[in-house]
Amino acid sequence: MCEENQTQVTEIHLLGFRGLYKYKILLFIVFLLTYTLIMGGNLVIILLVSTTDHLKTPMYFFLKHLSTADVLLTTSIVPVMLHIILFEGGTLPLWFCIMQLYCFIGIFGFVQCYIIAVMSFDRYLAICHPLRYSSLMGPDLCLQLVIGSWSSVTVITSSELFVAIQFNFCGLNYVDHFFCDFGPTMELATSDISSLLLQDFVNSILMMLFPFTLIIVTYFCIFFTILRMSSTNIYMAPSDESSSEINKYQSLLYIVVTPLVNPIIYSLRNHEIKRALMKIQMFRVF
Template structure:
């Protein structure tokens, strides 16, 4: 219970990008354009994989679900962020804040597992090509996708601990969305158990899939190096280059978030790191696969030629 004359907080005040409001029009345009690119690019991936039979293979099925997660995590945060930029601050109820944090955790964790599953698919395709079709069958793909989305149960436990936090008096969050770090700092409760669970969850859900990705690519690298011809090595590497670029983009931004601040202006740096994670990675995935993947590139070229023929 809140003590003295302190009142229990029923809503939070998102302070957004204080100090950058003289550039808010430019910031709004950049974020809005990035969000439109995220929606357009990832929706295009979803539609192509869902409607084109030759793209209905495990790698692109996983890519379709990654595109869904990219859209959902961006939509969870960016519209409210745009509102914060325009209004220069944003009031959000405690329950609304918790829902946003829950969805942010869920879709972020789903991204980690889907990218790891895609690395396992590339491992089988390159290291075990003869047994690829028998191992990566539709039932296994469905189980992997379902397993990635079933993380809702793990996230629910951490959010339950967040709901136990008590907020009294101050309600200003120096961020553009309800992130766990600012909430813990604002709370008057003992958050040691929550921080421990968050640390364990980060290892299990974020860095364990990354370890699986590293192991997969070590095996892939040594397999490619044993191929006798340069052309064969180049072809094998091209089959996983798009996914490798996605891994570098996604985990590059994740590592920036978890890296310790180098100066005292840590709050501004955390906002900048979060912005990269929420905008750059979901925006780059469809661009990477559209430019580097020959199947999707050919499909897009066919669609463009058909549209030109209609004109």
């Protein structure tokens, strides 16, 4: 409970980019266009993979789910950020703020790591065990890997969310950020959050350790397999205030830039994706 001279926080006021509001129209236009490109690029991939027969392979199935995670991650942050830029700040209900925090960091963020790890495992089977690839990476296993990625991250994140909503938030309700990031938001809690910090640290290590270990191991195996190949045709995928500002721009890089370049890196420059786009264009012409 809050003390007598403190009020219960029910809303969080986000300050956003305080030093850049004189450029707010330019910022709004830039981020709106970027958000449109992110949504367009990723939705094109989702649509093409879902409707084109020759793209119904494990690799593109996983790419579709990576694009889905990109869309959800960006949508959980950018619309609110655009409102904050335009109105020089914004207020969110506390419950929405906590949900935004865990959807961004927990579910959509870590799901990307797991899907990329699954994609690396898929490439390992395709390159290191090409003759058995079709039988090993069947539709059932693909579906199980994707469901396992989403469900495991959701369950672990929900356990933290359940703990977080029990805390008391009293007194000040200002967060110097453009969304409800973990550190700035939890600083407002008047309860002892040491147990949550420990749980978050352990969960983060566990959720990051498995995908990164799998990625490293599989790509080492791929690398050594490629070295043994005789073929020359090889494909390879490629102060408190200042601290607060750095944190904002780091978050911005992850929220906006990564989902924007993922479709370009993984799919839109791919020959099969281009062929599917050309088929759609030809169908419209005739």
